[in-house]
Amino acid sequence: MSMKRFGKAAYRIANELVARSGRAGIFQRLLPRIFPATYNLGIHVVLKRAPFPRQNALRIARLATRHGRLFRPFSSVIIERHRFQNRDDWRRKFEPIRKEQPRSIDLVERIKQIFGNSVRYNEDLKSSEWPNRIDSYEFGEFLGQGCNAAVYSAKLSNSDAELPNSKYSIGFNEVTDILAEVPPLSKVTHKKFPLAIKLMFNFEHDRDGDLHLWSSMGNELAPYPNAAKLLKGRMGNFQPLPAKHPNVVRIQTAFVDSLKVLPDAIERYPDALHTARWYESIASQPKTMYVVMRRYRQTLHDYVWTHHRNYWTGRVMMAQLLEACTYLHQHKVSQRDMKSDNILLEYDFDDEIPQLVIADFGCALACDNWQVSYESDDVSLGGNTKTRAPEIATVTPGRNVKVDFEMADTWAAGGLSYEILTRSNPFYKHLDTSTYLESELPALPSRVNFVARDVIFDLLKRNPKERVKPSVAANALNLSLFRMGEDVKQMMEKCGISQATTLLAGVSKGLSQKINNRLDEVINLITAETIMANLAPHLISRAERQLRATFLSRLNREDIWKSLHYFFPPGVQLATPATSSDCLESISSFISSLSNGSEELEMKRKPAKNGYNVPILLRNVIRTDSDELNGIVHRVRSK
Numbered sequence: 001m002s003m004k005r006f007g008k009a010a011y012r013i014a015n016e017l018v019a020r021s022g023r024a025g026i027f028q029r030l031l032p033r034i035f036p037a038t039y040n041l042g043i044h045v046v047l048k049r050a051p052f053p054r055q056n057a058l059r060i061a062r063l064a065t066r067h068g069r070l071f072r073p074f075s076s077v078i079i080e081r082h083r084f085q086n087r088d089d090w091r092r093k094f095e096p097i098r099k100e101q102p103r104s105i106d107l108v109e110r111i112k113q114i115f116g117n118s119v120r121y122n123e124d125l126k127s128s129e130w131p132n133r134i135d136s137y138e139f140g141e142f143l144g145q146g147c148n149a150a151v152y153s154a155k156l157s158n159s160d161a162e163l164p165n166s167k168y169s170i171g172f173n174e175v176t177d178i179l180a181e182v183p184p185l186s187k188v189t190h191k192k193f194p195l196a197i198k199l200m201f202n203f204e205h206d207r208d209g210d211l212h213l214w215s216s217m218g219n220e221l222a223p224y225p226n227a228a229k230l231l232k233g234r235m236g237n238f239q240p241l242p243a244k245h246p247n248v249v250r251i252q253t254a255f256v257d258s259l260k261v262l263p264d265a266i267e268r269y270p271d272a273l274h275t276a277r278w279y280e281s282i283a284s285q286p287k288t289m290y291v292v293m294r295r296y297r298q299t300l301h302d303y304v305w306t307h308h309r310n311y312w313t314g315r316v317m318m319a320q321l322l323e324a325c326t327y328l329h330q331h332k333v334s335q336r337d338m339k340s341d342n343i344l345l346e347y348d349f350d351d352e353i354p355q356l357v358i359a360d361f362g363c364a365l366a367c368d369n370w371q372v373s374y375e376s377d378d379v380s381l382g383g384n385t386k387t388r389a390p391e392i393a394t395v396t397p398g399r400n401v402k403v404d405f406e407m408a409d410t411w412a413a414g415g416l417s418y419e420i421l422t423r424s425n426p427f428y429k430h431l432d433t434s435t436y437l438e439s440e441l442p443a444l445p446s447r448v449n450f451v452a453r454d455v456i457f458d459l460l461k462r463n464p465k466e467r468v469k470p471s472v473a474a475n476a477l478n479l480s481l482f483r484m485g486e487d488v489k490q491m492m493e494k495c496g497i498s499q500a501t502t503l504l505a506g507v508s509k510g511l512s513q514k515i516n517n518r519l520d521e522v523i524n525l526i527t528a529e530t531i532m533a534n535l536a537p538h539l540i541s542r543a544e545r546q547l548r549a550t551f552l553s554r555l556n557r558e559d560i561w562k563s564l565h566y567f568f569p570p571g572v573q574l575a576t577p578a579t580s581s582d583c584l585e586s587i588s589s590f591i592s593s594l595s596n597g598s599e600e601l602e603m604k605r606k607p608a609k610n611g612y613n614v615p616i617l618l619r620n621v622i623r624t625d626s627d628e629l630n631g632i633v634h635r636v637r638s639k
């Protein structure tokens with residue numbers, strides 16, 4: 001087919017589609033799809049049949065590039081030719097375009113798509129296959145142990161090669177690292193044993209078969225999206241989380257295999273070994289379940305006692321915890337053992353903001369129902385009694401008694417937030433979850449951000465109906481962490497958000513449309529800042545960038561309005577000049593602070609300790625002050 005004939009055919013189809021849809025817009029959408037193919041085919045024709053000299057092919061290629069079309073490699077040209085020669089394929093190629101309805105995508109939906117579906121903002125979208133045999137792994141050091149399992153570091157046997165997802169680069173992709181000129185030293189941290197294997201204790205070695213292992217230990221797999229396939233209905237109505245989440249422990253795979261007796265096993269957990277004297281009949285081949293996870297660096301409990309941290313870091317950690325709670329809540333999963341030993345952290349450098357995950361789902365409730373019948377003491381109410389929410393701690397067993405776990409993890413996140421910010425969880429020692437009064441909650445240090453302080457108080461409300469929803473709490477924290485201009489609240493005021501708009505939002509449709517437009521301006525700014533932050537990964541830590549992507553991928557206007565009450569509480573008067581030009585000013589001030597930041601960096605020629613520099617764009621500085629109470633480092637405003 002000559003170029004001319006092909007071009008005519010493409011034009012005819014485009015015309016037909018325009019006629020069918022009755023919208024000229026579709027033609028514009030169609031052109032970019034037709035013309036790269038035309039160019040590619042032209043190049044192919046030129047190269048293979050050589051009706052023109054070779055230079056002409058390159059001219060066409062250059063033309064294609066100049067017109068904004070990506071010049072595909074020649075191999076794809078050949079594929080294109082075959083597709084175009086086949087009539088059926090030809091039709092199918094345009095099928096999706098034909099079905100595509102002309103639509104105006106809502107801003108929030110569009111942002112959700114960008115941040116939820118792109119690997120650039122969400123490295124968790126990458127997937128990989130892991131072996132399901134214990135021989136395939138080599139064990140390293142002992143990492144920890146609880147009542148149900150021992151955890152060891154591990155790697156794939158005979159493989160010093162890079163494991164999928166085992167390297168952490170500073171940026172979300174190499175291009176952004178290059179743009180940001182990240183020092184090579186800090187680019188990649190390679191762990192020799194990047195995995196952690198949880199070796200579950202099997203106290204029933206006298207039982208043959210795998211069934212009892214899957215059904216008694218399967219809860220551990222609540223965060224593993226493939227668990228349903230593995231369990232094959234062996235756990236009744238068990239419903240694991242449907243997808244990975246950056247703030248939920250990453251399980252790579254799980255399997256049942258023969259029990260591996262490691263050198264320290266007899267000393268550490270003799271009762272869980274089949275050599276224990278009191279087992280009369282041992283099954284022919286003792287087995288257990290192994291859970292292969294990403295390896296994290298430290299528990300939250302250890303971290304708060306070994307690291308100086310500032311309140312900004314604390315707030316980012318708190319927001320990550322609440323993002324995890326939001327995700328669990330959305331899918332009706334309750335972890336039910338929210339203590340700081342079960343919160344794991346990942347970081348490469350001591351002064352880096354850690355990535356936080358909720359781990360250990362051994363006590364989890366994951367059956368699409370928050371309610372558990374509590375007819376006798378034998379029913380498990382989850383892990384540690386000190387971290388049970390008041391509605392769980394105060395219940396007594398009886399006929400038709402139900403316990404509702406919907407807000408249990410959210411409550412526990414309040415206690416953990418105290419631990420993140422002050423090292424001490426009031427419920428471990430001073431307060432009893434079943435009897436405490438809200439007025440007895442210890443005061444937080446005055447320099448804790450007002451949003452974080454109010455959110456913690458609302459998380460710890462005794463009445464689960466009055467407790468703040470995790471999504472609203474997470475939104476408030478996330479909004480408080482944006483850096484646009486001087487102050488988030490001022491930025492919102494400049495976009496037209498005020499106490500009045502916050503109160504009026506959702507009152508009537510016409511009204512809320514107008515008010516929502518103001519919110520959209522804020523969301524636009526936040527999105528712009530996040531995209532720019534991703535281009536300069538040395539300014540904002542990996543954990544924070546991931547947090548923003550997580551937040552933006554689940555935007556919901558209604559929840560955002562609710563969270564704005566933390567910034568504009570009813571009863572406080574505000575004066576708010578609100579113009580769009582102010583918003584633009586905010587953007588340009590942000591852009592210039594970005595470039596000022598890099599100039600300043602250039603001048604100092606002093607690479608940051610951790611590869612990230614303190615965010616200069618903030619106009620706030622993080623000052624290390626080790627004399628502070630509890631060793632907490634405070635974030636203060638620069639002069």
Ligand SMILES: Nc1ncnc2c1ncn2[C@@H]1O[C@H](COP(=O)(O)OP(=O)(O)OP(=O)(O)O)[C@@H](O)[C@H]1O
Nearest residue numbers: 143144145146147148149151196293294295296360
């Ligand atoms: N993925 C991981 N990476 C690094 N260390 C880990 C990991 N998972 C667990 N650990 C370490 O192992 C310890 C025990 O793990 P875990 O809490 O899951 O065991 P458990 O027997 O279920 O505990 P519990 O008695 O609370 O039920 C943790 O406190 C932590 O120190």
